[in-house]
Amino acid sequence: MITGGCHCGAIRYQADGQALMHALCHCKDCRRHAGAPMVGWSMYRQDGVKVTTGAPKVYASSEHGRRHFCPECGTGLFYSNDAVLPGIIDIQSATMDDPDLIRPQAHMQVAERIGWMAHAHELPTFERYPPQE
Numbered sequence: 563m564i565t566g567g568c569h570c571g572a573i574r575y576q577a578d579g580q581a582l583m584h585a586l587c588h589c590k591d592c593r594r595h596a597g598a599p600m601v602g603w604s605m606y607r608q609d610g611v612k613v614t615t616g617a618p619k620v621y622a623s624s625e626h627g628r629r630h631f632c633p634e635c636g637t638g639l640f641y642s643n644d645a646v647l648p649g650i651i652d653i654q655s656a657t658m659d660d661p662d663l664i665r666p667q668a669h670m671q672v673a674e675r676i677g678w679m680a681h682a683h684e685l686p687t688f689e690r691y692p693p694q695e
């Protein structure tokens with residue numbers, strides 16, 4: 563079982579069973595909603611995922627797409643789409659208490675990827691912040 567929640571703690575969830583897929587999504591909808599260059603999604607059977615504290619707000623981001631987020635702090639938590647993925651819920655994997663538990667298997671929607679993201683892994687890295695001049 564994995565557990566997770568939003569930034570402020572108003573929403574907590576747990577997920578039982580195996581993740582069916584874990585992919586990093588580069589589509590424009592995910593980027594805009596998260597305010598981030600990509601979003602990790604871990605796919606679970608809906609009946610294995612339970613919100614244990616609070617109630618996410620649901621936003622219709624497309625005709626059938628539903629994005630569930632914390633109404634207090636805005637953290638994006640789940641995606642569901644009853645037309646395309648019935649019985650399935652995607653969990654925004656960076657909200658898991660231990661995001662290292664489930665490794666991503668793929669990048670998806672790279673047709674919409676921000677150009678420089680293709681080379682993001684080549685950037686210099688710093689344990690904390692870059693040195694200030």
Ligand SMILES: [Zn+2]
Pocket residue numbers: 568569570571572573632633634635636637
């Ligand atoms: Zn919150």
Ligand SMILES: [Zn+2]
Pocket residue numbers: 587588589590591592593671
């Ligand atoms: Zn996406």
